[in-house]
Amino acid sequence: MSLKYTNPVYPEYFADPFVWKHEDVFYAIGTGVVEAHSDLHHVSALTRDGDPGVFLILRSENLTSWSPICSALATLAPEYGDAYWAPEIAFSNGAFYLYYSVGRGDKAHHIRVAQSASPEGPYRDMGFRVTDPFRCPFAIDASPFQDDDGQWYLFYARDILDGDRVGTAVFVDRLHDMTRLEGQERLVVRAQHNWQRFMADRIMYGGVYDWHTIEGPCVRKRNGRYYCLFSAGRWENESYGVDYAVAENVMGPYRCDTQDSGARLLRTVPGKVLGPGHNSMIQGPDGSTDYIVYHAWDRMMSARRMCIDPIEWTAEGPTCKGPTS
Secondary structure, eight states, X not given: OOOOOOSSXXXXXXXXXXXXEETTEEEEEEEOHHHHTTOTTSOOSOOBTTBOOEEEEEEESSSSXXXXXXXXXXXXXXGGOSEEEEEXXXXXXXXXXXXXEEEETTEEEEEEEEEESSTTOOBEEEEEESSOTTTOSBEEEEEEEEOTTSXXXXXXXXEEOSSSSOEEEEEEEEEEETTEEOSXXXXXXXXXXXXXXXXXXXXXXXXXXXXXXXXXXXXXEETTEEEEEEEESOTTSTTOEEEEEEESSTXXXXXXXXXXXXXXXXXXXXXXXXXXXXXXXXXXXXXXXXXXXXXXXXXXXXXXXXXXEEXXXXXXXXXXXXXXX
């Protein structure tokens, strides 16, 4: 049964949307305008315990109509940073784990984890750096994935300065437990094309680079294959879109047949939808149709808002008729 909806499905700023289902209720969590712009003095999210918090949680019965609940996480001490990005949730052994990054602007981000007994929170930071900011100074977009045998893995984006097309790439590592990586990370996908360029002559790490970006991983296993959906390009313009890589093993190697012309799964529709990306994936209320959940700019680029569209699976991989408006 097809859902009837109009994109965006939530009218307010809601970037990097992650959607999950628990006990027949859909929940969403994302990066708000305040977290994205590193200004915690004018928080518009609902409050809890006197702290305005970050990462608004939404609730829905049908995947199309969403209501805000509250902010998920209390802010950390100022020395950790003032930019909070890209939350995702994993449910394991009766607890909910919130993975997120914190840092300063577009630099010095590391991944952390918080825990709650309820999908609606409150989530309490567990005091662990999942990625080491001294070894890996910029790591974002953590996406936990559980394989059929119960083992958890963490996909994430981090900067690399070696090889062709320097920039941000997607990696995977096995989780020793829900707070620690094993330290055996593998490259999943890095930039291959000009449309994946974030900025020319970008000053980073004491050098000047033609900087490329691959980020926002989301993994789905289907018919024995692992599909890692990712976003590429610059999130602030029409180059941004969603593509995918595929592997026979969760740790890779991943094959990525991206094209010079742009992203294969979601891309800008001039005059209607700009820069669709940073997706999650969820099975719809019918129990069979997969939906890609992503953010996209409106025509005036005033906000990134949450959108959904059905995914169709073919022998070649996922396809989508979106982004629709």
